[in-house]
Amino acid sequence: MDKIAVLIPCYNEAATIKKVVADFHESLPEAVIYVYDNNSTDDTARLAEEAGAVLRHEYQQGKGNVIRRMFREIDSEVYIMVDGDDTYPADVAPELVAPILEKQADMVVGDRLSSTYFTENKRRFHNFGNDLVRKCVNQIFHSSIQDVMTGYRAFSYQFVKTYPVTSKGFEIETEMSIHAVERNMQMENVVIAYRDRPDGSESKLNTCSDGFKVLMTILSLYKNYKPLQFFGSISMVLAFVSIGFFIPVFLDYLKVGLVAKFPTLFMCGFVFLLAMLLFSVGLILQTLRQRDRQDFEFKMNIVENMKKQRKREDHVK
Numbered sequence: 001m002d003k004i005a006v007l008i009p010c011y012n013e014a015a016t017i018k019k020v021v022a023d024f025h026e027s028l029p030e031a032v033i034y035v036y037d038n039n040s041t042d043d044t045a046r047l048a049e050e051a052g053a054v055l056r057h058e059y060q061q062g063k064g065n066v067i068r069r070m071f072r073e074i075d076s077e078v079y080i081m082v083d084g085d086d087t088y089p090a091d092v093a094p095e096l097v098a099p100i101l102e103k104q105a106d107m108v109v110g111d112r113l114s115s116t117y118f119t120e121n122k123r124r125f126h127n128f129g130n131d132l133v134r135k136c137v138n139q140i141f142h143s144s145i146q147d148v149m150t151g152y153r154a155f156s157y158q159f160v161k162t163y164p165v166t167s168k169g170f171e172i173e174t175e176m177s178i179h180a181v182e183r184n185m186q187m188e189n190v191v192i193a194y195r196d197r198p199d200g201s202e203s204k205l206n207t208c209s210d211g212f213k214v215l216m217t218i219l220s221l222y223k224n225y226k227p228l229q230f231f232g233s234i235s236m237v238l239a240f241v242s243i244g245f246f247i248p249v250f251l252d253y254l255k256v257g258l259v260a261k262f263p264t265l266f267m268c269g270f271v272f273l274l275a276m277l278l279f280s281v282g283l284i285l286q287t288l289r290q291r292d293r294q295d296f297e298f299k300m301n302i303v304e305n306m307k308k309q310r311k312r313e314d315h316v317k
Helices: 017-027 044-050 063-073 090-103 124-141 157-162 172-182 207-225 227-256 262-316
Strands: 002-010 032-037 054-057 076-081 107-111 153-156 187-191
Touching: 002 017, 002 044, 002 063, 017 032, 017 044, 017 090, 032 044, 032 063, 044 054, 063 076, 063 172, 076 090, 076 157, 090 107, 090 153, 090 187, 107 172, 124 172, 124 207, 153 157, 157 262, 172 207, 207 227, 227 262
Parallel strands: 002 032, 002 076, 032 054, 107 187
Antiparallel strands: 076 153, 107 153
């Protein structure tokens, strides 16, 4: 088991990867640096290996797929995840590691948005998207995360080995943030200086399509983590609509003793039954969600014992 592992997912980062690896070697000389090449068509893999990184490959395209492979294959007390585009400063890496080792934090977020991101990033819609996602997540999940989509984070062994990666692309960071909040994991925030990509380095992030995926991920996780709120809200809207259309029909009946609008009455009944059905679904899923939380705590205990066992085995060796 490594003491510190630096994980760098890469796709066509030949312009910057050599510098990124060298910077982290200097900042964390005790760390093992892993570069996972994701089907690059340039010299990313060769340059990473020349710089002294441990080179591995993930052949399913997408950042989420790369992170899944990394988390499965690497065992370390502390993990640092960083992009290979040289936008994040390596010299603050020890500050991200410290809360994991000293305070038993589960995830440390490299916060760009409280620093230079909005001035350094020249893509206006990226700035708007990051701010929108932060506000949505904090409002829906009652959290106070300063930077939801940052690619610079540190993790504990417990977080990595209990985190189920389901995203395939750039929405992975949003999924990580929400997972940590909903699993009541200890999070710390470290403000970092962000710099825009250097000349010759191009972003792989599509503002519209990837932004839409992130928003859909938030909605999906809201449904999964808070099913009673999700289905209950829809149920309440349908119930109000049903009652709103039913009242005029009922008032007419009180006046003349006849139902003049049978189609409206039938539709009101159908919509109200649908509202009750959705509320019941939310209630059942909320019960299952509570059971899942209990199972997760048992899983955390198992992973902690696994970590201790690995450390004892390494000590014997």
